[in-house]
Amino acid sequence: MEFLSIIPFLLVIPIAVKTKQVLPGLFAGLLAGSYLISPSLVGGLEKMVSYLVKGLIDPKNITILLFLYVFSGLVGMIKMTGGIRGFVEEASSRIKTKKEALFLTYLSTLGTFSAPSFRFVTVAPIMRALLKKVKMSTQELGFVIETTATPVIVLIPIATAFVGYMTSIVDIAIKNENIQADPFDLFIKSIPFNFFSFVMIAVGVYLSFFHHSSSTEESDPDKIGKNDDGDDWHDCDPAVGREIPEKPWNLLLPLIITVTLTLVLTWWDGYKKTNAGLLSALISADVMQSMLTALLFTTLFSFVYFMLQKNKLSDLLSGFISGGNELMSVIILLAVVWGLSSVTEDLGFSSFITSYAQHIPSAAVVPILFLFGAAVSYFIGSAWGTWGILMPLGVSMSQASDISLPLVIGAVFASGTFGAFASPLSDDTNTIARILNLSVVEYAKYKLKPALIAAFITAALYGATVFFF
Numbered sequence: 001m002e003f004l005s006i007i008p009f010l011l012v013i014p015i016a017v018k019t020k021q022v023l024p025g026l027f028a029g030l031l032a033g034s035y036l037i038s039p040s041l042v043g044g045l046e047k048m049v050s051y052l053v054k055g056l057i058d059p060k061n062i063t064i065l066l067f068l069y070v071f072s073g074l075v076g077m078i079k080m081t082g083g084i085r086g087f088v089e090e091a092s093s094r095i096k097t098k099k100e101a102l103f104l105t106y107l108s109t110l111g112t113f114s115a116p117s118f119r120f121v122t123v124a125p126i127m128r129a130l131l132k133k134v135k136m137s138t139q140e141l142g143f144v145i146e147t148t149a150t151p152v153i154v155l156i157p158i159a160t161a162f163v164g165y166m167t168s169i170v171d172i173a174i175k176n177e178n179i180q181a182d183p184f185d186l187f188i189k190s191i192p193f194n195f196f197s198f199v200m201i202a203v204g205v206y207l208s209f210f211h212h213s214s215s216t217e218e219s220d221p222d223k224i225g226k227n228d229d230g231d232d233w234h235d236c237d238p239a240v241g242r243e244i245p246e247k248p249w250n251l252l253l254p255l256i257i258t259v260t261l262t263l264v265l266t267w268w269d270g271y272k273k274t275n276a277g278l279l280s281a282l283i284s285a286d287v288m289q290s291m292l293t294a295l296l297f298t299t300l301f302s303f304v305y306f307m308l309q310k311n312k313l314s315d316l317l318s319g320f321i322s323g324g325n326e327l328m329s330v331i332i333l334l335a336v337v338w339g340l341s342s343v344t345e346d347l348g349f350s351s352f353i354t355s356y357a358q359h360i361p362s363a364a365v366v367p368i369l370f371l372f373g374a375a376v377s378y379f380i381g382s383a384w385g386t387w388g389i390l391m392p393l394g395v396s397m398s399q400a401s402d403i404s405l406p407l408v409i410g411a412v413f414a415s416g417t418f419g420a421f422a423s424p425l426s427d428d429t430n431t432i433a434r435i436l437n438l439s440v441v442e443y444a445k446y447k448l449k450p451a452l453i454a455a456f457i458t459a460a461l462y463g464a465t466v467f468f469f
Contacts, residue, residue: 005347008033008340012389013376020425022385023329026336033343048339055338060171060288064164065331067292069324071161074254074299075118076323077316081306083251084122085244092129101130102144102208109148115161116149116420116428122251123148124435139446140207142432146447147204150383150420150428151197154413157188157287158262161327164288165334169387170409172338173395176345179405184287186409193410195461196370196417199454207450247309254302261294330384337388344392362401366462369394370411374455377419381426386416403466411462418458422451 008029016025034051035044055061078084091108095101108123127141136144153160170190171183238244269290270281299320306316360368369390377386390412398408420426424444433440 004036005033005344005349005351007036008344008347009389009393012340016385016389017376017379020380022380022382022388023333023336025380026333026340026385026388030336030340030343033340033347037343037346047343051339051342052335054342056335058338061168061334061338063288063292064168065334067164067288067295068161068327068331068334070292070295070299071115072327073320073324074258074295074302075115076319076321076326077299077302077306078251078254079121079238079323080244080315080319081250081309081311082245082247083249083254085241086246086248087122087251088125088129089246090248091126095126095130098136101127105144105208106148106205109152116153117431118161119149119153120145120428120431120435124432128436138436138438139443142436142438142443143447143450144204144208146421146428146432147200147207150417151200151204154194154383154417155191155197157184157191158259158266158291163187163291165330165384166387166413167288168334169337169391170395172341173391173409174405176341176349176392177395177399179395179399181405186406189406190409190413193407193465194414194417195410195458196374196414196454199457200417200421200451203450203454250306250309253305254298257301258294258298261297262291265290265294333384333388340388341392349392349396360397360401362403363463363466365397365401365403366407366411366466367459369397369408370415370462371455371459373412373415374418377416378423379419379425381419381423381429383416383420383426386419387412390415407462407465414458418451418455422447 011032012025012029014025015028016022019025030051031044031048034048038044038047056065091104095104105123105127109119124142124145127145128138131138131141153162154166157163167183167187170186174181174183174186266285266287267281268285270276270285274280274284276284303313303316307313373386373390373394376389377383380386391409394408394412395405397403398405420428422444423429424440429444429447430440432438433443
């Protein structure tokens with residue numbers, strides 16, 4: 001009956017592609033799997049609830065959910081207290097040339113790497129304000145900013161909104177295969193194998209400093225003339241609106257504290273366990289717990305710091321809750337992914353994959369997995385959804401074909417990164433198009449060719465790398 005384990009996945013991907021939404025497909029897969037295990041009128045529903053509860057009450061999972069909510073809540077407070085607008089105003093007043101503007105785009109990654117949306121609302125308004133000085137087409141500018149967003153953020157192992165989710169997805173997959181390994185350690189080891197990110201970063205650097213590609217924005221009559229001098233960049237996002245105060249340190253100070261404290265607490269946690277050197281301590285630490293502790297401290301500090309600036313506690317709480325609620329869809333997504341993973345494992349998914357994956361040549365497994373995942377992520381527009389769908393499949397195929405686990409994990413993360421970058425449905429594409437006043441469709445078309453070139457280079461790299469790992 002192991003062949004039944006593939007039924008949830010046969011529902012998940014077509015429904016997600018058809019609806020352009022990840023959650024309906026995942027929910028349908030979870031519901032179908034629950035009824036296959038308990039085929040009665042209410043038995044399937046009761047089983048589904050038990051799988052959801054099982055995932056939500058796991059201590060590690062609770063840590064991840066808290067981290068995601070508190071992180072987004074802190075960003076909400078930073079926005080409402082003028083941290084982002086202050087940074088934008090300060091930076092745009094100091095930049096005088098194209099080289100300085102592009103240098104700021106790359107340098108600002110050091111302080112805005114926490115999440116793509118956070119980076120976009122911090123950097124894109126600056127570039128929009130400086131568009132005349134930069135002398136690049138708006139599409140080129142958006143492309144350069146995006147290559148320093150998700151492709152970079154997925155490579156950073158601390159203090160990002162991605163780390164908790166990515167580690168959780170790896171944890172789910174290796175538990176299904178009964179693999180005794182640390183999920184964060186596997187995530188770290190997979191970073192060098194996210195080839196798509198490295199290729200896209202290189203393309204962004206090339207486009208920034210050595211080449212200008214053909215823009216298609218003039219072909220959209222609705223956008224012609226909208227970037228003239230009468231265009232007010234303050235209207236591009238609420239975080240930089242004129243009614244918001246200008247306080248750049250409301251952004252910089254919380255970020256500095258979060259990153260510094262995360263590193264210190266991570267080292268200390270590992271040092272207590274191993275009494276070893278810096279590197280060994282960092283590897284042995286409970287990174288998610290350290291990041292959550294650092295984030296909670298920063299959030300409490302920020303509440304006090306913002307209140308000393310005469311911000312009302314009620315307004316800060318409102319901003320925190322509003323910001324945290326922006327990630328509720330991701331939290332729900334995680335809960336369903338945890339449930340789907342459990343139900344497919346109970347149906348014997350790992351054994352099913354092991355039985356059939358051995359018929360696929362080892363050299364083809366990773367390139368095919370990446371290209372398939374890239375196609376899925378493009379049509380659903382979600383990196384996180386793609387990772388949740390494909391990671392259990394990838395880890396199972398890794399074990400069946402005796403292929404390096406970090407290599408396969410890196411390929412799955414790379415496939416989702418492709419969709420987040422290239423898809424017209426992705427949050428990244430739509431956010432940057434809104435802020436820079438671009439047509440989403442035209443901008444997505446502009447990005448697609450270089451993204452496809454990078455994807456095929458990536459697939460070739462995976463094909464070659466399999467022989468060494």
